[in-house]
Amino acid sequence: MTPQPTDRPFTPLRQRMLDDMAMRAMHARTQHDYVRHVRAFAAFLGRSPDTATAEDVRRFQLHQREHGVGEGSINGSVSALRFLFEVTLERPDLSRRLVLARRPRKLPDVLSVDEVARLLEAAPGIKYRAALGVAYGAGLRVSEVAHLKADDIDSKRMLIRIEEGKGRKDRNAMLSPQLLELLRLWWREGKRRSVLLPHGWLFPGRSYTDPISTRQLHRAVCEAAEAAGIRKRVSPHTLRHSFATHLLEQDVDIRVIQVLLGHSKLETTALYTKVATRTIRAVTSPLDRLMALMEGQETPGPPAG
Secondary structure, three states: OOOOOOOOOHHHHHHHHHHHHHHHHOOOHHHHHHHHHHHHOOOOOOOOOOHOOHHHHHHHHHHHOOOOOHHHHHHHHHHHHHHHHHHOOHHHHHHOOOOOOOOOOOOOOOHHHHHHHHHHOOOOOOOHHHHHHHHHHOOOOOHHHHHHHHHHHOOOOOEEEEEOOOOOOOEEEOHHHHHHHHHHHHHHHHHHOOOOOOOOEOOOOOOOOEEHHHHHHHHHHHHHHHHHOOOOOOOOOHHHHHHHHHHHHOOOOOHHHHHHHHOHHHHHHHHHHOOOOOOOOOHHOHHHHHHHHOOOOOOOOOOOO
């Protein structure tokens, strides 16, 4: 069910903000989160946010820090309040007072090729094996997997059509022959069980008219990891990380990987260079070269440059 922004009576300010978000075709979930964050700010003030001052913004962010609010929630409230101040209230001076929380950049967990094979083999049924196979074989986000329709699979061009991915952007993902065969196995089984509707969801949920939920996919991948004896923390996104890392280790150009993942910035994709262990191992250390020269009783030449 699509979340509603709020079930409380709408104030004129809230309605104006909702209208502003609707005009920009923002997702219902984003609208819901923005309203929630602005409501928290209003509760802190004890009055309408349109009366806020720069000092109020500062006190609110200090209050969040002092009460241990996580970096993700702080940054979520910054996005919501920036929209409120810049768009709805036309107060960019207040928006400039907001400070994003720095989040430590952690390296993503990545499975080995053998671990991915074991996980897919342990998936609870052909539907989940195919869905998790798409997450790994095409590098899709879990929400993109969940919202695939049968018509999105283009077997002639060997592409998967992603409609309104992150940032509401359409793109094409790769469709390998092995992934196509896995999807055909699920298609035949789904048709036999009469759970696949014409032009419907590729991975239907409990109700055939609704897509599978991301929660179901999370639960399935955790169950498969446990059954396969994988001790790493695994989620559907781990398969996407593994897809990118394994491509990089196969010497696929990082700009190609950027397109396949749907990243708008190359710096985001470049994170995978830090976890591509095969690529790291392939680099010859300057110490090894120096020792080889010493063992050969050769004198290293002057450094270039």
